[in-house]
């Protein structure tokens with residue numbers, strides 16, 4: 811299935827409720843292994859870019875992220891890119907999940923390096939959010955280590971109620987009534 815946005819797609823507009831340029835974005839979910847502050851998380855941190863739509867993210871590559879000796883695991887890079895792209899869409903629209911993620915691995919990434927990722931929404935068509943990003947070695951205009959394009963699809967809280975574990979919804983601030991309703995519906 812294609813993730814090429816239609817040529818006539820409207821340019822994405824910044825959500826007026828999104829944080830301003832330069833501000834740190836909040837983790838989209840505290841339990842997230844991409845950006846949450848929990849054991850096993852890649853601890854990707856993101857800030858709103860100067861244009862108010864793109865997002866800059868930082869990923870420090872540690873021992874536990876290795877795939878080949880001394881080098882970052884490709885799946886970890888995909889996780890970081892998924893997370894960064896999944897943060898970029900929050901500048902434009904409400905919750906969404908990754909339907910497709912395409913990644914090109916351009917350079918090996920040594921343990922001990924820092925990756926700086928830049929991501930943005932390219933187009934918004936109905937529920938479809940077309941997002942892309944790059945991971946740069948060492949600095950924001952450093953060598954490109956990987957690139958990604960993704961299609962996210964907007965979903966409502968019912969997606970998480972239907973497919974997730976109701977007890978985890980407490981972390982999202984869902985009320986006891988909502989959680990009980992989710993338990994009953996399963």
Ligand SMILES: CCCCCCCCCCCC(=O)SCCNC(=O)CCNC(=O)[C@H](O)C(C)(C)COP(=O)(O)OP(=O)(O)OC[C@H]1O[C@@H](n2cnc3c(N)ncnc32)[C@H](O)[C@@H]1OP(=O)(O)O
Nearest residue numbers: 811812838839892893896905906907908909910963967982
């Ligand atoms: C509370 C706050 C928490 C906020 C939490 C935020 C989470 C972000 C976390 C970081 C990112 C993640 O890890 S997210 C986790 C990983 N992803 C997932 O678990 C998603 C699993 N997949 C799904 O649940 C489903 O497949 C969906 C929701 C993605 C799509 O299902 P659907 O809603 O029924 O939509 P569907 O009818 O299939 O497709 C709608 C349109 O999109 C197109 N489409 C669908 N999939 C694809 C695809 N892979 N590639 C191309 N196109 C596609 C279809 O052709 C169709 O086009 P047309 O016919 O209309 O033209």
